[in-house]
Amino acid sequence: MPAPSATAPYDIAVVGAGPSGLTAGLLFASYGFSTVIIAPKVNLSDGRTTALLQASVDLLTQIGVWDRLVLKAAPLAKMRMVDDTGRLVRAPEVTFDSLELDLPAFGYNLLNKDLNLILEKAALEQDNLTFLNQSAANYDAKDEATTITMGDGSTCQARLVVAADGRKSLAREAAGIDVKRWSYPQMAVVLNLNHDQPHRDTSTEFHTPTGPFTLVPLPGRTSSLVCVVTHEEAERLKDMGKAELALEFEQRAHSILGKFELNSEPQMFPLSGMIARALVGQRVALIGEAAHVFPPIGAQGLNLGLRDVAGLGKVLKAAKDKNNDIGSAEVLGAYEKERRTDITTRTVAVDALNRSLLTDFLPVQIARSAGIYFADKIPPLRRVLMREGIAPGTRSKRKSLLSRVTRRLG
């Protein structure tokens, strides 16, 4: 039998309980909005890990979950990039140290299942927040509010729908928002492993001719691995036994962490990208993978999704303080303006980095190597890149740092 339908509209219905949706629900409820999260069961078996950068840590601290998450996470104090392309023009090895920014770490890496579990628990404890274990099946947007029909036929209303329902977002489709999609000739092989030698809180990214091979610290002598290869190579790796695969990856890592032992099943993800042509529609705002999908390079995807959450929260709180309608075109337009540049810039940067590794075109290889060389040798540029990597700064801060770099280069 369908659950009874709510009569009074919620302020906000967040559809989807991935990390973006759960964080959004917690933030909006903490601002005093009556909030409902609509989603089927939270995924507590995701074997992947997420490297959360400083801006994400700040948001998770604000919503009161960071002290629980940090107990499950490993700090990323140093980030090392190694050109392992074997090409004629190679970049020098570069190590970025968070102490150069007076930070203990650039970010923290933890298992997605721990992240989701802790966020779900906090959401169940949060005032102003209701959890409906349902799939949203239909949306009817009207001038005052949107009616959402659930899989069991029950309905609820909200003044604003926040679409956090992932890359195949039904909420986005129902709002008529078009997307641009593309794919890459690569597959990410993802797993976690134990190793002999300590990682010393350092993540290492080998740039190979088929894409990055990245080891990211987890607590203890454990790391997560994202190995980007061709589809054919992924098929070959899939057929290997665990011991054989561990040896293969240890060799690819040049044994920098000693002997490897797999501690999770390998998962395969085809590399693709997607960007929504608008972030808003009638009484709906898109966040996380409903708005943008990245290849797993440079730890950008969820970090960008959490910046959507913070950006939307800021706009909604300002509207609330002025007694404005949070689902109005004006308020949603402010969200689009707040987030569009960051999303577009990251999409272009990750795409360019990935394609620069794949190309055999010498001028591109030289440009990439020179970029990494200057990043190593020019301290202000290093700091701009490090800061931009973990939390995009204000335009004025970025401008003044860039002008210092330009002066130095000139």
Ligand SMILES: Cc1cc2nc3c(=O)[nH]c(=O)nc-3n(C[C@H](O)[C@H](O)[C@H](O)COP(=O)(O)OP(=O)(O)OC[C@H]3O[C@@H](n4cnc5c(N)ncnc54)[C@H](O)[C@@H]3O)c2cc1C
């Ligand atoms: C191999 C790999 C490694 C990655 N590593 C990193 C990293 O280190 N750092 C980083 O920042 N990012 C990383 N990412 C990206 C990151 O995993 C994603 O950005 C993130 O998981 C997206 O979260 P989300 O909440 O937006 O979407 P999802 O996690 O996809 O959640 C969508 C939710 O919507 C629900 N849903 C779907 N349809 C409906 C419906 N009709 N009604 C109700 N609910 C619905 C689903 O059940 C789910 O709960 C990685 C990605 C990959 C593939």
